[in-house]
Amino acid sequence: MTVNGSRWSGDVPARQTLCDFLRDELELTGTHVGCEQGACGACTILGDGEAVRSCLMLAVQADGMELTTIEGMGEPGNLSTLQAAFLRHRAFQCGFCTPGFLASAAEILGSGRRYSRRELRDMLSGNVCRCTGYEPIVEAVFECQR
Amino acid sequence: MKPPPFEYHRPETLDEALAIMAEHGDQAMPLAGGQSLIPLLAMRLVRPGRIVDLSRVGELQQVSVAEGRVSIGAMARQRDIEHDPRMPGLVRVAVPHIGHFQIRNRGTVGGSLSHMDPAAEWPAIALALDAVMVAASVRGRRDITADAFMIGPQMTSLEPEELLVEVVLPMRTEGFGFAEVTRRGLGDFALAGAACQDKAVVVFGVGLRPQRLRVVEDFLNRGGGTRAEISAVAASEIQATDAIHTSSHYRRVVAAALVGAVIEESQARGGVA
Amino acid sequence: MPEVGTDNRELLVTGRGRFIADIAPDDCVDVCFVRSPLPHAVIRSVRLSSSQATWGAELGLQPLSLEAGAMVTTLWHPMPTERVRYVGEPVAMSWGASRYEAEDLAEAISVDYAALPPGTPLHDEAPDDVLFSRSFDSGGVDEAMAQAHLVVERTFKAARQSALPLEGRGVVADHDETSGVTTLWTSTQLPHLVRRGVAHALGAPESSVRVMVPHVGGGFGLKATLYVEEIALAALARRLGTPVRWIEDRTENLLAGTHGHDTRVSLRVAVGVDGRVHAIDADVLADVGAYSVWPGTAVIEPAIAAFSLFGPYALEAVRFRARAAASSRSPVGPCRGIGHNAAVFATERVMDVVAAELGIDPLEVRRRNAVRDFPWTSPTGRELDSGDYLALIRRLEEASNYQGLLREQAQARSEGRLVGIGVSLFNEITASGSADYRRRGVTSVPGTDAARVVVTAEGRVEIYTSAADAGQGHAETYRTLAERELGLRPEEVDVIEGDTALCPEGSGTFISRGAVGVMESVVEALRKAAKEDFEPGTDVTHVHDPSQVYPSGAHLAVVEVDPVGHVPHVVRYVAIEDCGRMLDRDLVEGQVRGGIAMGIGEMLLEEHTYSEDGQLLTSSLRHYLPPLAPDVPAVEIHHLESLSPITALGSKGVGEAGTIGAFGAIANAVVDAVGPLGAELTELPYSPERILGAVRGEPPRVAS
Structure with missing residues (x-):
């Protein structure tokens, strides 16, 4: 592999x-x-x-x-666009869920489709975050669609 | 929460797979997408001596359309079915409700049917469409009606040495309806659901297996009635059981309301009900 | 986890963090616990069947006695040898080169149990199963009831839940023969208390235990007690002389991590003709599970619940009885908003009942009852330090466009939709100090918070604190503080937390003390260091003993219930928060938003259910349901900053406020949504099942 x-x-x-x-x-x-x-x-x-x-x-x-x-997907000092957006939007607190969200979001973004915030919430419903209340995660992914 | 030890087989052909199943019978479990089996292994709720990974059996991944029927290989992924324009209408509307997209990326049609979760979509689809389930073993193939296939939670009429290899559905693009109630959006498990194709009506997520509502179907055949009347007939027919967070009363009442809704939806889609 | 030089957040977003499961010393063995399958049983015998297994009788762990004053003195038995008291209680352990092998060996261990009949008292010392009982009477309650225009009588029940941090617990222990020190890496909110408790249980000096905290994947209270597994791993490391590690799986987490809430509040409330609430008479009963966990968890939930009833309202008389009852279920520990949640739920429901009975608008009835003059001393002796509750209500009314919402709701109702608006006004107690713990008879919890500031030879400023971060952003906060208060550059500040060998002793991270006690100690230590001009060699420590302060807030939720499935959906959420001075608005809003999400989950989704024979039915995430992205709306947050006069910066703590406020606003919004159908809901969570049941068992209306 x-x-x-x-x-x-x-x-x-x-x-x-x-x-x-x-x-x-x-x-x-x-x-x-x-x-x-x-x-x-x-x-x-x-x-x-x-x-x-x-x-x-x-x-x-x-x-x-x-x-x-x-x-x-990226490393400190050389973040991916999505990782940078997660950092900027504070899309994590403890950081435990973050790797999974980044993988799910990568496929969503890879589709090239533009989703509304509401659609993104549905698309991201396969990942649990217990810290942020999801909003900053949705915002970070939404922003990266541009 | 780690799987117990097992022998691992990865056959390249169906014959090879069936030979392993024939030899090891009760001891072997087929591994399709693994989205239900792997957690059962990890919780050690099942402990097969052998796992037969079907992912390399190309024959099982085929999807074909002929003479008004769609044949779906058991190893076809939900993801591929979801985006396949050749699918019947009921399949197209129901499959996006199966888990989250990450699960549909790995989960298979045959895996879902063989796992037989009473709240799952595929058994309900199969029952509403009068699907034919094709089982195979070294002794040959046999057709099983959807109704005869599903027995109860994680129980099907497959023999230990048999594999579900194909599901055959009628190609219907109108006259269908599908609805389910979940607590947490599209991908969540159904608290109750209903599906129909023309006058075939099914509820799921209410009892030990999906239920065809024959009394409701008779009612429709005799001319039917208002949505509320249909729901009332359904409520008296549905056999619901208690679940952890929902009572049989809730499941019956909500599924009955959904039956009225899906029949109305199917009529709007040109159904003959 | 120390944060030296780099910003840990970049590590976390690239998968370079170090959580407990990422720590695997060479030659380390993985441990699996064998847990009780029965709720209450005598252990007749244990057969280990392998040399890589052990149990309590071999480990010789001491039961710990519990000390809180008003509590019945019971013992807490880590790895009990005689009796098990809940499903999931650790009884034996096995180990192997991997968790897989450890689980194989665990299956070979056989424990012979004799089940005890239901109703058998759990502790000989508490034949009635009551572990804690406290009564309070300010006087004047009966008179107020007699004179009342209206007496509202209701009982409410907050569900048994899990704090459910996404990362479970975990422990890695390594014993060094030469120094005699056992190093314990553990995913905890309480490094110093764990050290004390483990040493105590091992019968070893505290100096022989060092606790280190790696990155913590969320705590929310679940990681704020001492656990059997921490003690057992330390004992095993000492016995084997090799590193040992145990990583909790989700089933264990739901079964044997502490649960939260599970509290029943019965209220009688005396109300005047103008909607003023004059007096309450309350009975609070918390099911605290099998044990009060050292140093005394049983007290917290019922005591805080009782004292928090009608917190922001100017009552004249209060009487309550608060009790903790043992049951053969997982012990109840802290859980974001502990005690407050049940109190705010009951209080805010009653305020809406009063409003409805007297035909007063819900916001107006709160306005009439809110405390106006600060500081204010409640009949129970709480001293509210600061706040502006009328301003909170006013801001909520404006920010939500309340009048417009009422019009929209009327329109929606005329279309047959089930739309509800709910509001809540609340305050909460944060940062208990030493006096509070001593008054309750607790000596193990220091109640203090501490910070040490060291200036190194090369001139870098090191901040050591007694707290432990679980995602709240401590290091970032301290750096901001150092910059804003003392003009230090953030990049020259290193923050070291979660290492008992390096950090000053203190209470840890719970009861929202981070922004109060800990921050105050950091500020004071920095100020002391500033007096020495941050000269290399400066080494100052400040221990702060906080007094309780009272952040507050007002929330509004709009909920729509679907008329077929009766599934509630939160469609709008407005929060006005007053946590005093905010050091970092983004971090505050992160806490509020996350807290509200948890509140929505606990109000609508999350519930532990046991079968009649005592088995937990919700031991996986198929049945225990945390909220997902579609369940939580974008939260509109607004701030008031009424500074606390008794903290150095005027801050008041914010870790739990979101959850607490949601217990009132969501409750009222759901009941308001189905109110036209005659429904009253008193038991959480407000599940589709309960909502349907509440509309009098009628079949759902079929929208046409």
Whole structure:
């Protein structure tokens, strides 16, 4: 598989979930585990450009896929447009949900469609944020549609 | 919350998959999109000795249209179905309600039907459209009616060595209606739902499996009535059970109201009801 | 987490933060707990079946006695060996090279239980299951009731809920034989208290425990108690001599993290013909779960609820009885707005009932009852330091275009829509100091907050505090403070929190004390350092013992209930906040907005439900429902800044206000929406099920 542009190959335990593989094996701990049942969205990453729950996949299912985690979206001093918007709008407080929101938003923005704020709220309803009340997140994504 | 150990198989062809299922029967579980199975594994609510990953079986991903019928391979993803213009109208309006888009990116039609969550959309769609479920095993294929397929929560009439390989739906682009009530927007689990295709009426998320409302259908066949009258007939027919946050009373009353709404919607869409 | 040089927020937005699950020392083993499957049972025997497992009898942990004055003296048993008291209580633990292996080993542990019959008292010391009882009577209540034009009598019930930080708890422990120090990384709001409690339970000196707090993925009160798992991990690290780690999963979090609220408030209220409320007679009963957790959680919810009733209103007489009852459920701990939520819910519903009974507008009835002169001493002895409640109401009326809203509502109703408008006026108590804790008999919580300012040889300013950040933005606030108060450049200020070896002792982060006690100690320490011109070598500490202050607010919500599913939707929300002086408006608004979102969730969605045989039915996020983006509207926030005369900067704290205000505004808006159908709702959350039930069991009207 390819993770953030780097090839990786090797054996994984069959039962290991993709999020645990990313965190424990590749030490990409920016992918956060919030519920392990696909409900909270914290572990969302991009798989072949689509937002997927890394807790709802076995690592072995990602064989041959191209994955992007938050570590591949930007870095301190070199933020992506979306990350910069999250920072500017204060679209996070504790930061635990942020990687998942960024992955979901990346697919939404990648569609090239312009959504209204109301539509964005629906589109973003697959991720839980317990801190911000969502408004700054919606605003940050809305702004990046331009 | 971590899966127990299991043997992992990833067959490349359907025959290979069926051979594994035949050999290991009760011990093996097919893995489709995994959006329901992986949490069940993580909570150790199921502990199959073997997991048969169907993601590489190309035959199961085909979608074809012929003679007024649509055949959907069991491994077709919700995401692809959602954006496929060849789908029946009921499918097009119902599929966006399945989970959130991240779930639809991985979840499959066959996975959803085989998982048989009573609040899920696909079993209701299949029942309303009189879908034919095609099951396969090394012994051959058989057709199962949607009604005979679904038994109860996480229970279908598939034999242990069988796989659901295909769902066949009539190509109907009018006369359908679909509505569900959720607490938290489009992607949330339905508190109650209703679907109809012409005079076939189904409620879901109210009991142990989706229910065809034959009495309501008879009522419609005899000429029907006002929306309120239809809802009243539905309310007396719906078999609802209590859930954690909703009583059987709530589910019955709300589903009955939705039945009236979806029939009106189907009539507005040129239905024959 | 220390914040040296860089802004941590850039780390967080790029996935470079370090949360508890990201800490994995070499050779570390992962731990899994075996938890009680029964609500109340005797442990007959435990068979471990592996050398990588242990339980309480082997760990030899001491039960901790609870100390709060008015409380029945019970014991808190970490890893009990004789009896379990709630489903999810940790009984044994296993460990392996991964959590996967630890879970495999946990399955091999067998515990033989003998279930105790329902109704068996949970604690021998409390045969009636009452862990805390307190009565208060100012005098004059009976007279006021006798003379009242109207006596309103109602009972309200706030649900059992979870604070549900998105990150669960977690502990990593490592024992160093050479120094004898056990280092405990834990996702907590209370570094110093955890250190004290763990040492206490281990029977070890406090100096042998060092607590460090990494990035914390939200707390909201759930991480503001000492936990069994913290004690157990420390004990295991000492035994094994290798690092051990336990990362809570969501099921454990919902099952065994502290719950919140679960409080019933029964009220009799004496009202004059003009709508003035003269006296209240209240009975507050909180179900606090299986234990009062060290150092005494059982007191907090019922006591704060009772004292907060009719908080912003000028009552003349008050009588209450407040009790905490034990039950075989998860212990109840702090949860954003603790006690206030149930009180504001009951109070604000009653104010609307008074308004309706007497034909007075809801805003007007609040205006007539609001405290006008500050400082003001309530019949219960609360000293409201500052505020301008009439201005809050006036601002709310203007900002919401209240009269216009009423017209829109009338129009919507004429179209058959179920639209409701709800308002609330509230205040809250923040920042309890040492005197308050000692009065309640609590000696373990210092009640103080502390900051130390050190100027390094190269001239950088280091701020150490006793608090721990969980996303509130402490470092940013202190840097702003250092810049604005003393002209320091933010980039030369380093902030170090969450390390008991480096930071001065203090209470931690709870009861919205950050903007009061902690900030005050930072300001004073900086001022002391300024007197030394921030010369290299300057090293000053300031310990502040705060007095309680009372931020306030007025909220308005518009809710529409769909006539088929009876699902309530919040369509508009206006909040007027007065938290005194704001140091950083963005951070304040972030707290308010997030607090309101949590309030909306707790009012409309979130609810723990137990089966008749004591099993928690809501132990996953399929059934425990936090609000999602479509459930929370854009919140319109306006500010008043009535400065507190008793804090250094005039600030009053803001962490919980949003949630507290929502309990009144949302409650009233939903009831107003279905009011024309004759509905009254007294039990939270206002779920579709309850709303439908409230409209007298009639089938939903079918809109045509």
